[in-house]
Amino acid sequence: MKTILVTGAGGQLGQCFRKQALKFPNFKYIFCTSRELDITSKTQLRSEIDRYSPDVVINAAAYTNVELAETEKEKAFLVNADASRNLAEICSEKAIELFHFSTDYVFNGRASEPYSEEDEIDPINVYGASKLEGERMIEEKLEKHFIFRTSWLYSEFGHNFFKTILKKAAKKAELNITSSQTGTPTNANDLAEFVLKIIESGSKEYGIYHFSNLGEATWYDFAREILEYAGKIDEVVLNKTGFFKTKAERPEYSVLSKEKALNTFGFNIPHWKESLHGLIDEN
Ligand SMILES: NC(=O)C1=CN([C@@H]2O[C@H](COP(=O)(O)OP(=O)(O)OC[C@H]3O[C@@H](n4cnc5c(N)ncnc54)[C@H](OP(=O)(O)O)[C@@H]3O)[C@@H](O)[C@H]2O)C=CC1
Numbered sequence: 001m002k003t004i005l006v007t008g009a010g011g012q013l014g015q016c017f018r019k020q021a022l023k024f025p026n027f028k029y030i031f032c033t034s035r036e037l038d039i040t041s042k043t044q045l046r047s048e049i050d051r052y053s054p055d056v057v058i059n060a061a062a063y064t065n066v067e068l069a070e071t072e073k074e075k076a077f078l079v080n081a082d083a084s085r086n087l088a089e090i091c092s093e094k095a096i097e098l099f100h101f102s103t104d105y106v107f108n109g110r111a112s113e114p115y116s117e118e119d120e121i122d123p124i125n126v127y128g129a130s131k132l133e134g135e136r137m138i139e140e141k142l143e144k145h146f147i148f149r150t151s152w153l154y155s156e157f158g159h160n161f162f163k164t165i166l167k168k169a170a171k172k173a174e175l176n177i178t179s180s181q182t183g184t185p186t187n188a189n190d191l192a193e194f195v196l197k198i199i200e201s202g203s204k205e206y207g208i209y210h211f212s213n214l215g216e217a218t219w220y221d222f223a224r225e226i227l228e229y230a231g232k233i234d235e236v237v238l239n240k241t242g243f244f245k246t247k248a249e250r251p252e253y254s255v256l257s258k259e260k261a262l263n264t265f266g267f268n269i270p271h272w273k274e275s276l277h278g279l280i281d282e283n
């Protein structure tokens with residue numbers, strides 16, 4: 001039986017892994033929250049990995065605050081880049097496979113068709129730059145890696161745009177939502193399930209992959225669909241805005257092409273609306 005150690009298990013994606021793990025009972029799981037395992041400490045990483053001898057590590061730990069990263073550059077790089085290097089080095093020493101996550105924010109957003117894995121990377125904010133550095137560290141230090149660049153994650157867990165919109169709607173707030181970014185909302189449960197299917201398949205097709213739900217939307221489209229499908233659209237004033245003031249610049253267009261992942265693994269990926277509807281129906 002394969003042992004899988006999940007770091008950052010208290011975060012959004014980490015909690016989706018816990019939930020999706022119930023569909024894959026043939027693995028042994030060790031879930032470590034940030035309190036139980038600080039990935040920036042190489043000593044702690046080594047001792048936990050020695051203790052559990054996992055076959056696979058899923059790194060769901062990251063610094064994800066895009067706004068704060070602009071003023072906390074060192075911290076963002078410590079977690080997203082330096083800790084990824086440490087993790088990759090230890091995995092390499094012990095022949096462990098690593099599943100890691102990166103972001104659509106490694107691109108500058110000036111494209112007009114979905115980004116492939118080979119397209120030029122050029123992050124325009126600190127968070128994106130720190131995630132890119134993490135990718136590079138892993139590629140350099142460890143052959144047995146899968147890196148999934150994903151986008152606009154949401155779920156019933158943690159902090160995310162989907163939950164923010166529903167919270168604001170509950171307070172009957174007026175919402176001003178930007179239409180100046182186009183990307184793809186991704187149900188983090190779909191990503192977790194996709195990864196567990198790959199582990200189950202025993203695939204050795206290591207490398208970088210893009211994974212999001214299918215289709216594309218602006219944040220405004222996403223907010224509108226959440227509110228309409230949840231039956232709350234008449235309870236709020238929803239305004240489309242071309243400008244929402246933020247500290248960090250964000251890519252205007254960051255739709256990811258899923259062709260490589262679809263062709264390599266052959267698993268189905270749902271459309272973002274279908275997955276969103278499923279999540280709202282469930283809750
Ligand atoms: N959220 C999104 O929209 C997107 C996310 N991604 C990537 O997906 C992955 C998962 O993101 P998501 O689950 O949404 O992010 P979250 O912020 O919800 O979860 C990240 C988790 O990492 C933990 N963490 C932070 N620092 C450390 C550390 N030093 N040691 C151990 N754990 C730590 C956090 O714990 P604590 O809260 O205690 O600090 C938190 O539980 C990340 O790699 C992210 O970059 C990619 C694209 C979109």
Ligand SMILES: Cc1cn([C@H]2C[C@H](O)[C@@H](COP(=O)(O)OP(=O)(O)O[C@H]3O[C@@H](C)C(=O)[C@@H](O)[C@H]3O)O2)c(=O)[nH]c1=O
Pocket residue numbers: 064065066067102103104105150151152153160161164175176177178181219244246250
């Ligand atoms: C709350 C809110 C946000 N916005 C805007 C700000 C931003 O441009 C966009 C989304 O807001 P968020 O704060 O959720 O977005 P952001 O932190 O940019 O989300 C990103 O997180 C990182 C971790 C990733 O890797 C990315 O893929 C992406 O999901 O919507 C509004 O226009 N109105 C609002 O009321």
